[in-house]
Amino acid sequence: MALSLHGTRPASVFRLNGADENSASFAVGWTLEQSPCYRELVVQSVFGEALDVDEMVIALQKHAHDGGFTDIELQAGQRFHAILEAKRWWELPGENQLRRYLPRLAAGGADRRCLISVSAADSSYAERRLPAQLEGVGIRHLSWRDLQSLARKAQGQATGFQEKLWLGQLIQHLQEFASMERQIDNKVFVVALGQEPMVDGQSHTWIDVVEQDQCYFHPVGNRWPVQPPNYIGFRYRGRLQSVHHIDSFQVVQNLAASNPLWLQTDSDHFVYRLGPPMRPAREMRTGNIYRNGRVWCAIDTLLSGAFATIADARDETDRRLAEML
Secondary structure, eight states, rough: OOOBBBBOOOSSSOOOOGHHHHHHHHHHHHHHHHOOOHHHHHHHHHHOOOOOOTTOEEEEEETTTTTEEEEEEEEETEEEEEEEEOOOSSSOOOOHHHTTTTTHHHHHOOEEEEEEEEEEOOOHHHHHHHHEEEEEEEEEEEEEHHHHHHHHHHHHOOOHHHHHHHHHHHHHHTTTTTTTTGOOOOEEEEEEOOOOOOSTTTOOHHHHHHHHHHHEEEESSSSSOSOOOEEEEETTTEEEEEEEEEOOOOOOOSSHOOOOTOOOOOOOOOEEOOOOBBOOOOOOOSSSSTTTTEEEHHHHHSSSOOBBBBBHHHHHHHHHHHHHO
């Protein structure tokens, strides 16, 4: 017997509810209810101290008077009250969105109150983007990876079979949401590289960043990915040159601080450390793509030699994705 969902086997029971942030927050909420160890660890991580969680109430998508709703609320009488706002990728909640939850926390009257951002973004990135507090209410960020790590720790502490089972299901489900779970994604982000120097008066080019530095960088968001891809491809001189696995990444504000030959910047950028180059089986021209256009292609469409141009590979990838819907 084998169960499939849209043609693929779901990794956990929680995957039956989809792969968006609601699926993840529902999974976390359910596991919090099923696992005392997980409840204790999550609350301790949020408030920085061990608190009594025996009477904690977990509410999912609780509606407010303004018509909005919260993803998860954790409340234990007057002891503590936390609201979690979940995002799928590296996105973070804006200050206006967080402020909407302040009246609800004030009405609860708990001694300890906290607003929690949850997304794939790591803590260093989130701390630069989020305020430390709003009107006396502390703001914390937990990545999906953090919540997954806490579930692993809780699984090691738990003694009951059922508690361990649900923790295991959550760990599997959150693998889709953690920042480096991209290992299962076979799509390649293909970008164009210029041959001109990056900085006036210097000779280091965009191509040198890839070929000499074995790196690549781009802004976080603003029409660029907000989640690091698994693979990246580079086209220049009219054709696809190479495809690389992204072995690791970091978020930096000033690129020149990482490498003095790079640009001076003052906004968040992903900096990728590239794996060895993989070359297409035969020459692959660009095709009908704008000069600086960026496209997504399945990795086999680029490396197998089955397609003559990157544009053809893009179109085949789009066709496959459309068939899955």
